[in-house]
Amino acid sequence: MTQTTAPTGRVRRLALPAAIILACVVVSVGTLLAWRDRLPEPMATHFGVGGQADGFMSRSTNLVTSLLMTLIVPAVLLAAFSVDKRGSMGRLGAGLAAGTAAFLAALTVLSAHVQLALADAHEARFSMLMLLPGTAIGVAIAALAYRFTPPGAAAPPLPDDQPRLTLRPGERAVWTSQATSKVVLFAGLVAVAVGVVLAVVQPDVIPAVILIVLGALLAGLAPVRATVDERGLAWRMGFLGRRIPLSRITSAREVDVEPMRYGGWGYRISGQGVAVIVAAGPGLRISRRDGNDFTITVPDARTGAALLNTLLDQSAQTRA
Amino acid sequence: MLLRIDPTSPTPLFDQLAQAIRGGLAAGEIAPGDRLPAARELAASLGINMHTVLRSYAALRDDGVIHLRRGRGAVVVDAPPGRLEIREAAAQLLAAGRRNGLSLNQIHEALDEGANS
Numbered sequence: 001m002t003q004t005t006a007p008t009g010r011v012r013r014l015a016l017p018a019a020i021i022l023a024c025v026v027v028s029v030g031t032l033l034a035w036r037d038r039l040p041e042p043m044a045t046h047f048g049v050g051g052q053a054d055g056f057m058s059r060s061t062n063l064v065t066s067l068l069m070t071l072i073v074p075a076v077l078l079a080a081f082s083v084d085k086r087g088s089m090g091r092l093g094a095g096l097a098a099g100t101a102a103f104l105a106a107l108t109v110l111s112a113h114v115q116l117a118l119a120d121a122h123e124a125r126f127s128m129l130m131l132l133p134g135t136a137i138g139v140a141i142a143a144l145a146y147r148f149t150p151p152g153a154a155a156p157p158l159p160d161d162q163p164r165l166t167l168r169p170g171e172r173a174v175w176t177s178q179a180t181s182k183v184v185l186f187a188g189l190v191a192v193a194v195g196v197v198l199a200v201v202q203p204d205v206i207p208a209v210i211l212i213v214l215g216a217l218l219a220g221l222a223p224v225r226a227t228v229d230e231r232g233l234a235w236r237m238g239f240l241g242r243r244i245p246l247s248r249i250t251s252a253r254e255v256d257v258e259p260m261r262y263g264g265w266g267y268r269i270s271g272q273g274v275a276v277i278v279a280a281g282p283g284l285r286i287s288r289r290d291g292n293d294f295t296i297t298v299p300d301a302r303t304g305a306a307l308l309n310t311l312l313d314q315s316a317q318t319r320a
Numbered sequence: 321m322l323l324r325i326d327p328t329s330p331t332p333l334f335d336q337l338a339q340a341i342r343g344g345l346a347a348g349e350i351a352p353g354d355r356l357p358a359a360r361e362l363a364a365s366l367g368i369n370m371h372t373v374l375r376s377y378a379a380l381r382d383d384g385v386i387h388l389r390r391g392r393g394a395v396v397v398d399a400p401p402g403r404l405e406i407r408e409a410a411a412q413l414l415a416a417g418r419r420n421g422l423s424l425n426q427i428h429e430a431l432d433e434g435a436n437s
Contacts, residue, residue, distance in 0.1 A: 174322075174323050175321065176323075176357050230367065
């Protein structure tokens with residue numbers, strides 16, 4: 001079943017973001033062509049923090065550069081996320097790629113617009129505030145692409161080789177496991193300490209206060225906990241956390257986590273799905289009905305996976 | 321830590337929960353210094369009343385297994401009595417087995433026999 005549906009699913013998932021990327025390329029190139037006679041030669045293509053133009057290209061080079069950038073950067077993002085055959089990351093990749101394309105196209109159009117009818121591109125000004133509408137457009141298009149890209153192919157039924165445990169009829173169980181990120185805790189405490197020292201030696205207290213608050217927030221993210229019960233999986237990372245209902249979970253397993261494969265430590269979004277990474281070692285990984293995986297590194301993940309799979313079996317039996 | 325309770329069993333729930341926690345400690349699944357889940361959360365997870373969980377925690381505190389502090393929750397003490405007792409008993413059993421030339425499997429069998437008799 002998966003064999004026959006996978007290719008169409010993949011095409012459907014790629015169609016929308018690909019169309020958006022092409023549309024963005026058409027908009028960038030079309031705008032530069034339409035305004036060709038009203039733009040200075042050479043035109044400004046880079047602006048400093050203060051908004052003054054500090055990089056220049058001929059109009060034709062800029063046209064080709066914009067075309068390649070708007071096409072290649074999002075295409076690479078899209079390809080990177082769709083490597084996963086099950087397409088679990090398809091929606092995230094689609095959103096990211098479409099949003100990036102829209103952001104790049106918006107910048108091309110906005111930066112050309114500020115140079116319209118200028119004789120010399122050195123006079124062009126591009127305020128940092130102009131990044132706001134560009135970012136807003138990018139985020140909106142990203143949300144749109146995410147919303148309308150179909151989720152990954154339905155996960156296959158729970159394989160029997162996944163760990164299970166035995167629950168007597170009527171018996172209730174809860175599994176919970178915790179870990180503390182020493183790196184995060186240490187970094188947070190160092191920031192607080194530096195802030196305190198700054199506050200003492202420096203008359204201006206604002207940087208010190210910012211450092212102390214950020215350090216405290218960071219340290220507050222160090223403890224991590226995962227809990228499995230009849231309601232599903234609940235995870236906490238300091239003051240952050242969410243519950244993933246049992247009805248949205250298809251299977252659970254223990255994995256060996258190498259943080260770099262998930263993009264490092266902390267709350268990560270990568271080709272491996274969403275992950276809360278504290279340390280290398282065992283992690284509880286669940287597959288969700290929407291195709292996105294979730295991983296959290298906690299000790300004794302095998303027991304957690306076994307309980308989750310057992311609860312999934314039970315709820316499948318009640319429904320049947 | 322995996323905690324199980326059986327609402328159909330005649331043993332009171334708070335007793336079952338305290339036993340489950342002691343069991344986890346004896347088996348090494350719960351370590352000294354571990355923080356037990358907040359009573360409210362554990363109660364919601366198991367579908368039981370929060371006061372039942374608090375009663376278990378109070379019983380464990382009275383036996384010197386955990387510290388209960390407002391705001392810090394329930395934390396397993398450094399040297400919980402049950403764990404030491406089991407470790408000593410296990411060491412004695414192993415020594416007795418060795419003296420009498422029993423293999424580890426035979427010691428396991430003897431334990432099962434003892435549990436079933």
